[in-house]
Amino acid sequence: MGKKIDSLANPDDLDRPATDERDILGELACTNTALRRAARRLGQLYDEALAPLDLKATQIGLIAEIERFSASGSEQGPTLQDLAARLAIQISALTHALRPLVRDGLVELRQDAEDRRTKHGVLTRLGKKRLSEALVLWAEANNRVEDVLGRDSAATLRALADEVASDEFLAAYHGE
DSSP, X not given: OOOOOOOSSOXXXXXXXXXXXXXXXXXXXHHHHHHHHHHHXXXXXXXXXXXXXXXXXXXXXXXXXXXXXXXXXXXXXXXXXXXXXXXXXXXXXXXXXXXXXXXXXXXXXXXXXXXXXXXXXXXXXXXXXXXXXXXXXXXXXXXXXXXXXXXXXXXHHHHHHHHHHSHHHHXXXXXX
């Protein structure tokens, strides 16, 4: 399909000590900058693939996460606090992201029966339908990314990203 990329990084460069300020600055900024740049590029590609549905990849990710919670036995859907924690975002960012999905009838926010301050996110029928349609387009985009990166490199990239996003990584970073 496209050109295959053989490796994600030059392993010989990983053990090389930084020798001057430019090297140190480059290494400090490298991981963060590279991941952000890669995330933006992938986001653009997935957004492009989902454009026929007038949805962004971040919105589909949010809808899919609500469905994942619901499929695991929570009929009332995840609380917004649980959803924000799962997505590693602030509650204010989550409510901002949910606004257009609620407006467009894809997600419904329901008050908790026991605690009126707590809200749950629930997919509507239209939300479930859009998610099904989006998953087809998403799978096509994901397959194209894997074709270009190679299956093993794509799996490694996902595994490393999951590791960095984990609570264990955060605890290790903070020396806990």
